[in-house]
Amino acid sequence: MLERIRIVLIGTSHPGNIGGTARAMHNMGLSDLALVAPRCEPLTADTVSRASGADHIVHDARTVETLEQAVTDCTLVVGASARSRTLPWPMITPRALAERLPAELASSEARVALVFGREDSGLSNAELQRCHAHVNIPTNPDFSSLNLAAAVQVLAYECRLAWLEAPHADVPSETPADQALASHQELERYFEHLERTLVTIGFHDPATPKQLMARLRRFTLRARPERTELNILRGILTATEQQVERHD
C-alpha cells in the first residue's frame, strides 16, 4: 500500500526541505517522490545532509513541469492546504485521510498523490482545484505555517499508521474493471469536454466564468467518478453537441 502513495512537492525553494522530505518519507516507508518545477537545485549538499541517508529517494524522484504530469495516473489527489480560498472544497483531516487510504488503495491500480505547495505561497487556486480534497493539518491559528518537511512528516506518519492498522496489509485486490475509478487524466479530459459543451450550448462564457467550472469540478471530484460513469457523462456531452451541430 505505501509504495502506491506519491509525495508531490511543487515549486520547492530550499534543497534542505527536499532532503528533509526524503528522510521523513523513508522513515515512514514511503518511496515515491515527484518534484514539480522545483525553484532550486534538488540535489545539493544541504539535501544530502538533511536526508541523512535517504537521499536515494531524491535520486529516484521524477522531476516534471506541471502538477498534471506528476499525478496523471493517480486515482486520488489530495492537496495540503491551510484553508480553501475562493471556493470551499472538501476538507479532511490527516487522520480521516489516513482512515480512507486502505480502501482507496485496495485495488492494485490505485495511486494516491499527496501534494504540497511552495514554502512561501502554498498551492495556487488552479492547483487546489485539481485535487479531489484538501487536507488540513490542525495548527495554532496564530502560527499556522508548518515547515514543508514537517508537514510531509505528519502526513507520512498518518499513512504509516493507517498501513499498520489495515487488516490485510499489502494484499491489493483486483477491482472489477467496471468499478475502476477514473484517473486524473480521464477527469481532466472530461472537464475539457464539459467546458466545450457548455460554451456550445451558450451556458458558459469563458470571459465571465463566475467560478462555474470550479464549482462543477468540486461537485464532480467529490463524487469520485468511476471510469464507466465518466464514459456515460462524456456520451451525454457528445449527444448534446451533435444535437446543436445538426441544427446550426
Place this chain on the structure above:
Amino acid sequence: MLERIRIVLIGTSHPGNIGGTARAMHNMGLSDLALVAPRCEPLTADTVSRASGADHIVHDARTVETLEQAVTDCTLVVGASARSRTLPWPMITPRALAERLPAELASSEARVALVFGREDSGLSNAELQRCHAHVNIPTNPDFSSLNLAAAVQVLAYECRLAWLEAPHADVPSETPADQALASHQELERYFEHLERTLVTIGFHDPATPKQLMARLRRFTLRARPERTELNILRGILTATEQQVERHD
C-alpha cells in the same frame, strides 16, 4: 491543557534542531521548552532560521544541567525511544499517549514532560528509567531514526489532536447557507429534469434504459450535492433543452 505539556531536549548538538523544535511546538500550540545540557549554543542564526518566527520559544526556554531539574514538577514523564534497552519498560504509541493526555492533565497542577534524547545516541538507560513510560513513533525498521525536530513534530501534532478532541475544545462553526445540502425533493426534481433532457437529446430511451438513470443517480447522490450546485446542473439542462427546441 497544551500549556502544561513540556518538551525536554537532552544534549542536543545542532542549533537547527532546536529551532525546528521551536517551530513545531509553536505550530501545534506548545510553548514550554527545556534544554538539558545542550552540546551546542542553543540560539544561533541557524536556530532563528529554522524557527521561522518561533524563536521566542528558545528565548523563553529553561536551560538546566540534568533531566531531574527539567522535570521536577512533572506528573507524567514520557521518553521518546526507539526501543527499551536493558529492561523492558511500558511502551506506548504516540496515539495512545495522546488519548491519555486530557485525563492526565485534568488537574491544573498536572504537568507532562515529553523527553527527547541526543541526535546520535538518544536517551541513556538512566534517563529512560526516569520516565513513566516510553513512547515509540512507528517507523520503517530499515531506517528508523527520525530527525529530532520531526519526532517533536509528530508528538506535538498528537498532543494538539488530543486537545482538539477533548470535551472543551472549540466547536466548529455553522454551515453557511449556500452550502446547504439539496433536499430529497430537490434531488428528485433534478433527476426528472435530467431524464427528460436525455430523452430530448436522444441519449436515453426509456424503453431500453440499461440502468442509465440508476448509474447517474448513484453517481450524483454519492457527491451529496449542495442546493446551489443542483441549481447549476438544472441551469445546464435548461440551456440544453432551449438549444434543441430552438432548432426543432
